[in-house]
Amino acid sequence: xxxxxxxxxxxxxxxxxxxxxxxxxxxxxxxxxxxxxxxxxxxxxxxxxxxxxxxxxxxxxxxxxxxxxxxxxxxxxxxxxxxxxxxxxxxxxxxxxxxxxxxxxxxxxxxxxxxxxxxxxxxxxxxxxxxxxxxxxxxxxxxxxxxxxxxxxxxxxxxxxxxxxxxxxxxxxxxxxxxxxxxxxxxxxxxxxxxxxxxxxxxxxxxxxxxxxxxxxxxxxxxxxxxxxxxxxxxxxxxxxxxxxxxxxxxxxxxxxxxxxxxxxxxxxxxxxxxxxxxxxxxxxxxxxxxxxxxxxxxxxxxxxxxxxxxxxxxxxxxxxxxxxxxxxxxxxxxxxxxxxxxxxxxxxxxxxxxxxxxxxxxxxxxxxxxxxxxxxxxxxxxxxxxxxxxxxxxxxxxxxxxxxxxxxxxxxxxxxxxxxxx
Amino acid sequence: xxxxxxxxxxxxxxxxxxxxxxxxxxxxxxxxxxxxxxxxxxxxxxxxxxxxxxxxxxxxxxxxxxxxxxxxxxxxxxxxxxxxxxxxxxxxxxxxxxxxxxxxxxxxxxxxxxxxxxxxxxxxxxxxxxxxxxxxxxxxxxxxxxxxxxxxxxxxxxxxxxxxxxxxxxxxxxxxxxxxxxxxxxxxxxxxxxxxxxxxxxxxxxxxxxxxxxxxxxxxxxxxxxxxxxxxxxxxxxxxxxxxxxxxxxxxxxxxxxxxxxxxxxxxxxxxxxxxxxxxxxxxxxxxxxxxxxxxxxxxxxxxxxxxxxxxxxxxxxxxxxxxxxxxxxx
Numbered sequence: 235x236x237x238x239x240x241x242x243x244x245x246x247x248x249x250x251x252x253x254x255x256x257x258x259x260x261x262x263x264x265x266x267x268x269x270x271x272x273x274x275x276x277x278x279x280x281x282x283x284x285x286x287x288x289x290x291x292x293x294x295x296x297x298x299x300x301x302x303x304x305x306x307x308x309x310x311x312x313x314x315x316x317x318x319x320x321x322x323x324x325x326x327x328x329x330x331x332x333x334x335x336x337x338x339x340x341x342x343x344x345x346x347x348x349x350x351x352x353x354x355x356x357x358x359x360x361x362x363x364x365x366x367x368x369x370x371x372x373x374x375x376x377x378x379x380x381x382x383x384x385x386x387x388x389x390x391x392x393x394x395x396x397x398x399x400x401x402x403x404x405x406x407x408x409x410x411x412x413x414x415x416x417x418x419x420x421x422x423x424x425x426x427x428x429x430x431x432x433x434x435x436x437x438x439x440x441x442x443x444x445x446x447x448x449x450x451x452x453x454x455x456x457x458x459x460x461x462x463x464x465x466x467x468x469x470x471x472x473x474x475x476x477x478x479x480x481x482x483x484x485x486x487x488x489x490x491x492x493x494x495x496x497x498x499x500x501x502x503x504x505x506x507x508x509x510x511x512x513x514x515x516x517x518x519x520x521x522x523x524x525x526x527x528x529x530x531x532x533x534x535x536x537x538x539x540x541x542x543x544x545x546x547x548x549x550x551x552x553x554x555x556x557x558x559x560x561x562x563x564x565x566x567x568x569x570x571x572x573x574x575x576x577x578x579x580x581x582x583x584x585x586x587x588x589x590x591x592x593x594x595x596x597x598x599x600x601x602x603x604x605x606x607x608x609x610x611x612x613x614x615x616x617x618x619x620x621x622x623x624x625x626x627x628x629x630x631x632x633x634x635x636x637x638x639x640x641x642x643x644x645x646x647x648x649x650x651x652x653x654x655x656x657x
Numbered sequence: 658x659x660x661x662x663x664x665x666x667x668x669x670x671x672x673x674x675x676x677x678x679x680x681x682x683x684x685x686x687x688x689x690x691x692x693x694x695x696x697x698x699x700x701x702x703x704x705x706x707x708x709x710x711x712x713x714x715x716x717x718x719x720x721x722x723x724x725x726x727x728x729x730x731x732x733x734x735x736x737x738x739x740x741x742x743x744x745x746x747x748x749x750x751x752x753x754x755x756x757x758x759x760x761x762x763x764x765x766x767x768x769x770x771x772x773x774x775x776x777x778x779x780x781x782x783x784x785x786x787x788x789x790x791x792x793x794x795x796x797x798x799x800x801x802x803x804x805x806x807x808x809x810x811x812x813x814x815x816x817x818x819x820x821x822x823x824x825x826x827x828x829x830x831x832x833x834x835x836x837x838x839x840x841x842x843x844x845x846x847x848x849x850x851x852x853x854x855x856x857x858x859x860x861x862x863x864x865x866x867x868x869x870x871x872x873x874x875x876x877x878x879x880x881x882x883x884x885x886x887x888x889x890x891x892x893x894x895x896x897x898x899x900x901x902x903x904x905x906x907x908x909x910x911x912x913x914x915x916x917x918x919x920x921x922x923x924x925x926x927x928x929x930x931x932x933x934x935x936x937x938x939x940x941x942x943x944x945x946x947x948x949x950x951x952x953x954x955x956x957x958x959x960x961x962x963x964x965x966x967x968x969x970x971x972x973x974x975x976x977x978x979x980x981x982x983x984x985x986x987x988x
Contacts, residue, residue: 241787241800241801241802241803241809241810241811334911334914334916335914336914347854347855349854349912349913349914350914351756351757351758351914352756352913352914353873354873355873355874355876355877356873357871357873357874407874414823414830415821418830418871418874419870419871420870420871420873422815423818423819423870514874514877577823577830578823578825578830
């Protein structure tokens with residue numbers, strides 16, 4: 235045999251995977267300026283495409299800022315961050331240990347059974363020697379300052395800003411995902427910054443954001459971080475809002491609710507078939523979670539992305555509206571949102587406006603008080619109407635609140651209480 | 658966003674060029690699986706592979722490899738067989754499986770011998786890359802990370818990262834490893850013969866999950882049709898030219914993690930150019946071993962690897978799972 239290079243390690247043993255090993259350097263978000271973060275990104279050697287992508291970031295930031303009155307963006311470039319950092323790795327709160335070093339995740343209804351050195355469906359929780367860890371605590375891969383209406387939360391401090399963050403990963407795989415580059419990636423595959431709960435809360439405060447939004451990917455999968463951050467935010471008087479698919483088990487949900495102030499659920503369809511084929515999830519646990527949120531007094535709004543031919547029948551709209559009214563009440567806002575071709579569903583057209591109008595008409599007819607249309611800027615159904623007198627009580631255009639005609643949570647014209655959290 | 662199935666001009670030309678290379682170099686997949694020609698799966702065994710101890714005998718393992726190559730390619734010399742596979746100047750990737758550490762990963766000695774034979778066939782060290790999903794997996798399996806371009810290289814996908822664009826086929830949308838797409842001209846797939854607690858078995862087809870960025874998304878429904886669909890992604894389908902399944906040590910239960918109580922010294926290599934036929938054959942070996950030990954069949958456990966049949970169906974045509982079309986040879 236000819237001489238072989240030394241890539242064959244005859245002395246190697248299995249690596250320990252000790253999550254508490256010495257941390258390697260990682261970039262951090264500065265607390266004094268959100269703009270600085272754009273210049274503090276690590277500088278690996280970039281190919282041409284990556285260079286152009288990074289170079290375009292300030293332009294993107296400027297564009298995004300225009301819709302929120304000049305606020306800068308904290309967008310972090312996609313890339314790889316190979317170095318493992320023990321600061322991100324925290325033992326998961328909901329799992330059980332099984333024989334042969336296996337674990338069963340108890341966070342979402344999928345209940346992944348995970349072998350040693352393997353990860354769950356979400357890609358951000360890993361079994362290491364029979365102990366289950368989240369790999370994304372304080373590992374922020376996207377941070378923006380958005381109007382609260384972008385979540386959308388229309389009945390929660392209208393006109394305010396939300397300091398919005400995400401980590402990599404998701405516990406479903408929607409074929410229409412618009413953020414698939416972070417939601418369907420593992421944490422080490424996207425560039426992230428270390429942003430621990432107290433720093434996150436401080437950053438939100440410094441940027442005059444009354445709320446932190448856990449959004450973009452799926453906050454259920456960064457549950458531990460979200461809960462710690464929400465508690466840190468409350469200590470500073472900052473609210474927390476969750477933008478989620480609602481695919482979560484009852485126990486973690488019940489423990490989360492006291493720490494957060496509002497939840498917007500993406501109810502992606504009203505059929506198990508759609509959830510199985512398009513979402514890779516299940517409908518029933520989501521419905522159960524929404525009912526629990528309401529029972530616990532959580533302010534809840536629902537979004538239903540209307541995808542042409544897949545979840546846009548009259549019967550489905552009607553069944554959805556009837557379920558909302560009978561299980562949650564007529565005051566829960568329901569947003570029908572327009573689909574645009576994305577990710578794995580690029581073969582379908584955008585939702586026709588007539589379809590959205592039809593959905594709203596059906597939901598209105600079923601007696602829901604607050605039915606909105608989303609992704610149709612300028613449509614009258616972006617605004618809130620008093621269910622009693624029919625006057626506009628909150629006028630919106632796009633994601634901007636233009637006028638508010640409420641006094642102490644009541645219509646200023648007829649004094650009808652308008653459901654929501656207003657002050 | 659670009660997709661593999663919606664190629665731009667550059668991709669189209671690259672694909673044409675790759676096809677031309679395949680046509681000139683060796684038989685194309687379509688001709689390989691042409692009607693009435695049986696597909697070969699060679700099982701090379703040596704009961705004395707370990708001698709008195711537990712470590713493998715290098716000379717015997719090399720002999721097993723040579724015998725298998727002769728049988729697969731119907732040639733008179735191993736060198737001739739290897740030369741049939743690759744053209745001068747091509748960069749050859751060895752896709753190993755190091756997930757389970759030293760206990761049940763692609764054996765380091767086997768890789769050394771494959772590298773040896775590649776060099777004998779004129780592939781210089783610098784044109785050989787040992788790769789897997791993660792550096793950590795490689796190191797735990799007994800390899801050392803090496804990235805110098807003038808030497809034999811060994812690294813995980815994180816070294817070069819993944820393509821930004823999605824590759825899509827059927828149920829799968831994934832970003833492929835740049836090691837596969839941008840560096841390797843050809844790939845030898847070197848899985849391990851072992852059980853998989855979710856996907857039934859993990860052999861040649863499943864090993865290519867190590868080339869995508871999101872394998873965690875594709876273990877639902879016992880991996881069907883995901884495993885087959887991943888293997889349809891053009892860079893995988895076009896570049897993988899040989900499958901060498903390491904069955905020197907095999908595991909019939911409890912995989913993919915190493916469970917020593919369910920491993921046995923199988924002392925074999927399975928070689929084929931057809932990943933479906935190889936997977937079908939390996940699956941039967943594992944089922945037989947399970948039966949010998951009184952374990953339930955994978956069907957009884959609801960983890961039949963139906964993705965093997967899917968890979969053979971008319972939409973995929975990645976090979977055959979028809980025993981009547983598989984020429985199984987023991988050497």
